[in-house]
Amino acid sequence: MLLSLSWLREFVPYEGTAQELGDRLTMLGLELEEIVRPYDDIASIVVGHVVECADHPGSDHLHICKVDAGQGELLDIVCGAPNVAAGQKVPVALVGTTMPGGLVIKKAKLRGAPSCGMICSERELGLTDDHSGIMVLPETAVPGTLLVDTLELDREVLDISITPNRADCLSVIGLARETAQAFGLPFSIPERQCVEDGPAVELPPIDIRDPDLCWLYTGRVITGSSIAPSPMRIRHRLHAVGVRPISNIVDVTNYILMECGQPLHSFDLDKLEGGRIIVSRAADGEKFVTLDGQERTLDARDLCIRDAGRAVGLAGVMGGLNTEIDENSRNVFLESAVFRPGTIRKTSRRLGLSSEASYRFERGIDQQRTRWALDRACAMMAELAGGKVCPGVAVAEPRPFAPVLMDFRPARANALLGVELGADFCERVLSGLGCEIRHKGESWRVAQPSWRPDLTREADLIEEVGRMHGLDTIAPVLPPIARDLARAGEPESRFAFWSRIKRWGAGLGLNEAINYSFVGHKDLDHLGLPQEGRIAIMNPLSAEQDALRTWLAPGLLNSLRNNLAQGAAGLRLFELAHVFHARPLEDAHDTGATETGKIGILLYGARYDSAWPQPEGDMEYTDLKGVVEHLLGFLHLSGARYRQADDHPFLLPCVELMLPDGAGEVQAGVLGRVRQDMADAFHARKAIWLAELDLEVLRRLHDATRVRFRALPVYPPVRRDITVMAAPQVQVAQIMEHVRGLRLPLLEDEDMVLQDCFEPAGGDERNLTFRLTFRHAERTLKDAEVDKEREKVAQSLVKHLGVRV
Structure with a gap:
């Protein structure tokens, strides 16, 4: 909303600066975007008095003028405008002035005659599109004074960002009311008296076919109007707030729109067929040409204003070309109405047709002031166009305004x-x-004001x-949080469980990613994910966000691409969020979507930050597996088993994480490397390691886990390494499982770890080194006892797995 400071001061005596006003409004929730100075480009233009004007001897259309511009001497200026004449007061650009279009005025000779400046038209000054002749100023203008001061042009205009709930602030009066409240100033509205001095005519009857869509429709008739340009003050004020002046009748409707926030529309009464107004829905496929000359295809969701035979306006959005005001119009029917906001919003968006009127109708109109705004506009039209306001008002109000009553407790x-x-x-x-x-x-019992529909x-x-x-x-003070001991031992909430995992991820050095739930079908297709189960967005914000995600991978991979574009060498991300799958509807209130909590982990690039003196190297599968195992340990989940997946849409290789669940196993997620051909689309030049785990499964298994405590060992451990030479098909998990299955009394099988893996070049075996930990609960072990236990492990591996030790 563009707010003219001089216009504001007509309603409230504010004497501060534009910046002070903008700062205060910002703290009230009406953010100042910028302060616009619309006439800075013509700030150096001065008023000139044409003392003499003679025809140029060498041209049939040029004139040689002597102009008093307050410089102490008359300036010779050659002008080609047909309406220039002696005695006029005109705007003059002196030598050295830069015009709005970038033209620099210099001394010149035109057909041999010197010219020291330029007499300007309105288009050259950027005020209007009129270039039919020079701009003629009022006789009261003083030569040498600045044009912006003479015309009282707005030096400063505030661009205020209005939130959708504050429809009342989409007008000068609304912002003046806020200013008065903010600075403790009086607020008043200068009245315009609407005098019904026209002939008695039959007013068009109003027929509202759908009262739910049109709550109030009023109209007046003005006869004998003369269509002409508006006075300079009106045109320049509209120009300052971004509205193009057209003619006196149309300019009045725009003026009232910006001043009062009430959209109006003027019909040429003589073009209305049948002398009546009908407010009804459009027919499916109906064609209608709006004022911008575009043919629109309507449907039954659109609301139209009709005469006896056709549509003449698209309610709340734009009028029709068939009843527009032109230079031949004499009789005007002026409309002021209130429509249901949702209807206007849907029509405007569906047709891609937004206007200043629709912008306000979508947010709500002051119904109590609709008739008042109509009378105010009629008074201005009578003044500017010489018309006569006919007696009476055509009114239909199927839904009168009823204020919302609210309770308010000061305590x-x-x-x-x-x-x-x-x-x-x-x-x-x-x-x-x-x-x-x-x-x-x-x-207290408080009634809502009619201009504040947001107060409910x-x-x-x-x-x-x-x-x-x-x-x-208001001082920022954290509220005290007290936890009731009576609730101790209650099951952990879903929020608390997710928060704990987020703290785990941050503590491990991972960065949390938060992505939209919306992804593109093309993202899911790129990763080879199935079409089945997807939920398409009916009205997507963009083509890149037209489906709900079924995996977290698309969002994490896009986050990777954005970070790589910013020069990141390595990335460690995790994300906790829901994925969505379609399912059959079970009842009328069912959404048809299944939401599953997932945690995604992505590792890419260098293992260590470059700032630390660590060995160089990129992250690999063992890093990803280590993070997953750390999470399982954090959740007290043991017995994990990893099995290779034969086929996965976007991971190769891919490993499935299996966790014990009662007598069987359950798959808790997958981890692996993103296929290189797919990774290329995300600008990855190194391996992308990605894991996606099911939080619902992890939570269920975590809740079923019973943590047991035992005394800390008193006696020291004894560790021995054992190297197993095994064929490639013998898995590490298979060896560790076998050793643990021996259940040797001195062996702490939980502390068995793989220390090294070496594959000799050209060999058909790999050397796996494990570290075994031995301990006795009641005494210190001797080397002979440990060696004997180690030998049992070695012999059992050779006998049952066919390996060499």
Whole structure:
């Protein structure tokens, strides 16, 4: 919303700077985007007085003018405009001036005549598109003064970002009301008296076919209007706030729109067939040409304004070309209405047609001021176009405005905000907002003002008094959190379980990624994921986000690509989120989606940060497996088994994580390397190691785990290494499982680890070195006892697995 500072001051006597106003509005939730100075490009243009004007002897259209520009001497300026004449006050660009289009004015000779400046047209000044002749200023203009001062042009315009709930601030009056509240200033609206001095005419009857879509429709007739350009003050004010001036009648509707927030539309009354107005839905496939000259195809969801035989307007969005105001229009039917916001929003988005009117109708209109805005516009039209306002108003209001009644408790406001506001302050703020306080006590009864459709409950009123107090002035104090011992031992919540895993990931040195739940079908197709079970988005924000994710991998891989584009050499990411799969609907309230919690882990690039003096090397499968095993240890889950998956859409090699579950096993996730042909699309030049685990399975197994405690060992351990020479098909897990199955009394099988793996070049065996830990609970072991136990392990491996030791 562009706010003219001079326009604002017509309603509130604010004398501060634009920056001070913008800063205060920002703290009230109306953020200042920037301060625009729309006429800086013509700040050096001065007023000139054409003293003499003679035809150029060497041209049939040029004129040689002597101009008093307040420089102490008359300037010779050659001008080609057909309307230049002696005695005029005109805008003059002096030598050295840079025009809005970039042209620099220099001394020149035109057909032999010297020219020391330029007399400007409105288009050359960037004010309008009019280039039919030079701009003629009022007789009261003083030569040598700045043009922007003479025309009282807006030096500063604030660009205010309005949140969707604050429809009341999409007008100068709405922002003036906020300014008055913020600075404790009086607020008043200068009245425009609408005089019904026109002839009595039969007003068009209003027929609203669907009262749910149109809550109020009013209209007036103005006769005898003369279509012409608006006065300079109106045109320049509209130009300053980004609205293109067109003609006096149309400019008035735009002026009231920006001033009051009420969209209006003017019809050429003589072009309305049958002398009636019908508000009804469009027919499927109906064609309609809007004011921009584009033919639109409508359907039954769109609301139209019709005369007796055809559509003449797209309700709340744009009028029709068939009834537009042109230079021949004399009689005007002016519309002021209130439509259901959702209907206007859907039509505007479906047709890709957004206007200043639809932008406001989508957010809500002040229904109580709709008739008032109509009368205000009629008064301006009568003044600017010379028309006569006919007696009477055509009105249909199937849904009168009824304010929402809310309870407000000052004590509750103090408790929520954490400050003592005082009942007098709360009353002053609510009254200043326009609320009606109908009852006071411990609980007040407050009626909503018609221009604040966002105020519907007590929390909204508390927010308002907090805003005016200054949310930025409330000291940030963390609330005390007390845990009741009576709840000790209750099952851990899902949130607490996920939070604990997030702390684990951060503590391990992984960076948490948070990605959208939306991905693209093309992302899922690229990873070879099946079409079955996908949930497509009916109204996606973009083509890249048209489906709900079925895996976390697409988001993590896109995060990798973004980080690589920023020059990252290595990456360690984890993400906890839901994935979604379609399933049959079970009842009317079912969403048809299954949400499963997953944790994704991605490792890429260098194992160590370059800042640390560590050996060089890239991360590999053992790093990923180590992270997964660390997570399992954190959750007290043991007995994990890894088996190679024969076929996976995007991991090669791929390993399935199997965990014991009662008498059997359950798959808890997969881990492996992203296929290189797929990794190339994410700009990866090294291996991408990725794991995706099912949090629902991990949580269930974690809850079933019973942690047991035992005394710490007193006597020292004795460790021995054993190297096994085995064929490639003998797996490490198979060897460790066999050793643990021996259940030797002195062997601590939980501490058995693989120390080294060596594959001799050209050999058909690999050397696996394991470290065994021996300990006795009641005494210190002797070397002979340990060697004997080690020998038992060696002989058993040779006998049962066919390896060499």
